Amino acid sequence: MTRALVIAPQWIGDAVMTEPLLRRLHARGEQLAVGALPWVAPVYRAMPQVAQVIELPFRHGGLQFRERRALGKQLHGRFDSAYVLPNSLKSALLPLLAGIPRRIGYLGESRVGLLTHRLKNPKGKPPMVAFYSALAGEPGIEQDTPRLQLDPGFIAQVLRQHGLVDGGYVVMAPGAEYGPAKRWPHFGALAQELAQPVLLLGSGKEAQLCEAIRAQAGGDCRNLAGQTSLDEAFALIAGAGNVVSNDSGLMHVAAAFGAPQVALFGSSSPLHTPPLNPRAQVVWLKQDPDYLPPLDCSPCFQRECPLGHLRCLHDVTPQRVRTLLHP
Numbered sequence: 532m533t534r535a536l537v538i539a540p541q542w543i544g545d546a547v548m549t550e551p552l553l554r555r556l557h558a559r560g561e562q563l564a565v566g567a568l569p570w571v572a573p574v575y576r577a578m579p580q581v582a583q584v585i586e587l588p589f590r591h592g593g594l595q596f597r598e599r600r601a602l603g604k605q606l607h608g609r610f611d612s613a614y615v616l617p618n619s620l621k622s623a624l625l626p627l628l629a630g631i632p633r634r635i636g637y638l639g640e641s642r643v644g645l646l647t648h649r650l651k652n653p654k655g656k657p658p659m660v661a662f663y664s665a666l667a668g669e670p671g672i673e674q675d676t677p678r679l680q681l682d683p684g685f686i687a688q689v690l691r692q693h694g695l696v697d698g699g700y701v702v703m704a705p706g707a708e709y710g711p712a713k714r715w716p717h718f719g720a721l722a723q724e725l726a727q728p729v730l731l732l733g734s735g736k737e738a739q740l741c742e743a744i745r746a747q748a749g750g751d752c753r754n755l756a757g758q759t760s761l762d763e764a765f766a767l768i769a770g771a772g773n774v775v776s777n778d779s780g781l782m783h784v785a786a787a788f789g790a791p792q793v794a795l796f797g798s799s800s801p802l803h804t805p806p807l808n809p810r811a812q813v814v815w816l817k818q819d820p821d822y823l824p825p826l827d828c829s830p831c832f833q834r835e836c837p838l839g840h841l842r843c844l845h846d847v848t849p850q851r852v853r854t855l856l857h858p
Contacts, residue, residue, distance in 0.1 A: 549616055689763050789810060
């Protein structure tokens with residue numbers, strides 16, 4: 532059996548998009564260990580095809596060569612191949628320092644000497660599943676759907692701790708790491724209209740944003756941003772009756788668990804990062820023929836609206852989103 536080390540992306544949404552690749556590698560007999568930063572590691576613990584998750588002791592940013600060399604010595608001789616999923620130069624260092632003979636990845640940041648098998652960087656913004664799946668060197672998984680799994684007993688335990696019933700509450704993920712141009716401004720107004728409990732999920736950095744939404748919503752609206760582990764947040768998403776989110780990492784998590792969801796797109800495009808879930812409803816005014824005047828500025832892929840109006844998200848009403856929720 533081939534032993535493979537997979538170097539994971541640093542963002543949750545990108546990590547979810549790698550699941551079809553890992554499923555194919557496992558199916559053809561590769562034993563997989565994933566090297567992931569701590570905030571991404573829970574994604575890979577929810578993939579049964581992953582035999583081991585190695586939490587990388589690296590900080591965001593910086594080369595940290597000494598730490599990579601030390602970990603490389605620990606991993607030396609343990610793997611036959613490596614799949615380097617990020618495009619950065621530093622992400623390709625660990626497999627080289629670990630002496631892994633076969634190292635596969637995109638050319639990325641001039642990594643000619645670091646990788647033994649290199650794919651050319653694709654033009655434009657291809658769908659992310661296809662981007663990662665191409666590293667398997669086989670056709671047929673470009674349009675596959677990512678899947679995550681949790682122990683049903685763990686999900687039930689988390690729901691009991693919060694006094695929740697499976698399918699009896701709504702999860703909202705109002706944050707977006709990239710910036711304000713991806714954040715729908717009407718979560719509080721929507722929460723006001725719902726009879727079910729509403730859980731606001733996100734990181735500690737999004738706690739203030741979620742608290743403002745909770746204060747506006749009133750009723751049984753709970754701000755859990757920064758109050759749960761990522762594994763617990765996944766369980767709450769997996770048990771939700773509906774998930775409403777921006778284009779964010781938690782949107783892709785909800786899709787991979789097959790949760791009923793409404794995904795709101797503004798400055799970004801569902802043609803590039805859609806929720807790959809047959810139960811997903813995507814709202815993107817760019818493709819709405821009834822929305823006038825047309826949004827020629829979308830998608831701009833900017834962190835903040837360069838025109839200052841944020842029409843692409845502001846004009847999506849809470850009433851419209853409510854009509855799309857699973858009954």
